Amino acid sequence: MQEAILVMEMDRTNLPATHYSLDIQTDEPLEFVDLTERIAELVMRSGVRDGLVSIQTRHTTTGIVINEHEPLLLADMKRLLERLVPEQDQYQHDNLDIRTVNLTPDERRNGYAHCRALFLRASETVNIADGRLQMGCWQRIFLLELDGPRQRGVSVVILGQ
Amino acid sequence: MQEAILVMEMDRTNLPATHYSLDIQTDEPLEFVDLTERIAELVMRSGVRDGLVSIQTRHTTTGIVINEHEPLLLADMKRLLERLVPEQDQYQHDNLDIRTVNLTPDERRNGYAHCRALFLRASETVNIADGRLQMGCWQRIFLLELDGPRQRGVSVVILGQ
Amino acid sequence: MQEAILVMEMDRTNLPATHYSLDIQTDEPLEFVDLTERIAELVMRSGVRDGLVSIQTRHTTTGIVINEHEPLLLADMKRLLERLVPEQDQYQHDNLDIRTVNLTPDERRNGYAHCRALFLRASETVNIADGRLQMGCWQRIFLLELDGPRQRGVSVVILGQ
Numbered sequence A, B, C: 001m002q003e004a005i006l007v008m009e010m011d012r013t014n015l016p017a018t019h020y021s022l023d024i025q026t027d028e029p030l031e032f033v034d035l036t037e038r039i040a041e042l043v044m045r046s047g048v049r050d051g052l053v054s055i056q057t058r059h060t061t062t063g064i065v066i067n068e069h070e071p072l073l074l075a076d077m078k079r080l081l082e083r084l085v086p087e088q089d090q091y092q093h094d095n096l097d098i099r100t101v102n103l104t105p106d107e108r109r110n111g112y113a114h115c116r117a118l119f120l121r122a123s124e125t126v127n128i129a130d131g132r133l134q135m136g137c138w139q140r141i142f143l144l145e146l147d148g149p150r151q152r153g154v155s156v157v158i159l160g161q
Helices: A002-013 A036-046 A071-084 A111-117 B002-014 B036-046 B071-084 B111-117 C002-014 C036-046 C071-084 C111-117
Strands: A017-025 A031-034 A051-057 A062-067 A123-129 A140-145 A151-160 B017-025 B031-034 B051-057 B062-067 B123-129 B140-145 B151-160 C017-025 C031-034 C051-057 C062-067 C123-129 C140-145 C151-160
Touching: A017 A036, A017 B123, A036 A051, A036 A140, A036 A151, A051 A062, A051 B123, A051 C151, A062 A111, A062 A123, A071 C111, A111 B071, A123 B123, A123 C017, A123 C051, A123 C123, A123 C151, A140 A151, A151 B051, A151 B123, A151 B151, A151 C151, B017 B036, B017 C123, B036 B051, B036 B140, B036 B151, B051 B062, B051 C123, B062 B111, B062 B123, B111 C071, B123 C123, B140 B151, B151 C051, B151 C123, B151 C151, C017 C036, C036 C051, C036 C140, C036 C151, C051 C062, C062 C111, C062 C123, C140 C151
Parallel strands: none
Antiparallel strands: A017 A151, A031 A140, A051 A123, A051 A151, A062 A140, B017 B151, B031 B140, B051 B123, B051 B151, B062 B140, C017 C151, C031 C140, C051 C123, C051 C151, C062 C140
16 A cells, blocks of 8 residues: 555656646626736746646636737727627527526526637647747737626646656 | 556556547537537546546537537527528539539538638647546537538547546 | 667657747738648657647737638638628727837737637647547648738647657
8 A cells, every 4th residue: 555655656746737727806798817927827837848738718608818918909809709799689598588408596698708709719728848838929818708797717737747 | 456556557657648539420410519428438437637638520610619508509609600601601612613622522512611610619628637627517518510410520639647 | 879869769758748840931911821741740750649739829810720721712711701800990909099008110900810810729739649640531730821921930739658
């Protein structure tokens, strides 16, 4: 038994996967939350020199977006989402007269947010080389809140050596 | 028993990647096929406690989508795809009078399906911690069929320890 | 010399992550650059038999797209991008009278390109089994240039054994 535990401990020293959880309180219905610094710090803390980090949301009305952090551009992208998938369109997901599945006591009118998420990503993978995220100078990693304000969670796994 | 456990530990140390293939028969032209249970089972079978699973389609007229499995919402998303990328628009990919590349004997009129796939993902990565998929309570993993019914294949790789 | 090569080989056996950088000169404002052969060659060179390759752009006005390489289809997808996110719309990102953030001497009018990237992916993950990319016969990996012509970089990490 003692020896088995020792083997496990040695394995753990070599453990190439590290998992972190980010808790995020969003403030707006539609909001870009910049996670770049937090993720860069986790990569540094993990000690991984070569590998990748997988950033994954735990929610169906958010997305992981990599783009430039320029406030006017973020406003442009919000207008684009509203133009292509308007909040005020009819979504059957919000019709509680006919809906019978996944109903909660505090059900939100958020069909538009789910539909916007269809064209976004639940996860992005960013590469790591020489201990650094392989991102260009304008790239920033965002959680895009589509149905806030809410408490959100993002899962981060760092794999490599 | 003691020795069996030790052997398992050694195997796991040497085998960080496990590959599985899912065969899926779709039934509709446009259909969300929920793969969540099958992928959760593969993760359990792999023995990986910390790492990630990469779910990747082998097709150009499908997408991997993570969203809520609520039937009215799935219908909303189908209507949205039809509104933004209508099936009846003109796509040169379908014009066999001028097309000369990648032609097959049973060529399908599926330009709209390829174009819808442009805004979807060929792969999503879901994180694993403590042997469990790090998904929120409403998140489900779908193969989104855009040009069915057809026989489809999804590749699943599980990496970690 | 012989011994040096041997040491490198041993390192590679123990190194599950390999990083490569692709330099790409794009020629058009909107262009699909097929990276499939280059990535398949890197996977072969890495010696990884089972795992995955993460293909990640370093730019905010490009995307990584997996779709069919049929010229008429690529033209269809370009027209779709122009229809849904027109180049000639007003984007505040391009209004240098009010913008104050991330300004460069050679600032380009590229709000439309950033907005198109919102619906694309910065990364895709392709699985590897038995030393081969697990892609279907029509799948090709593209860098989609949205604001060219420009010099671009794509980061490639191969993980596994």
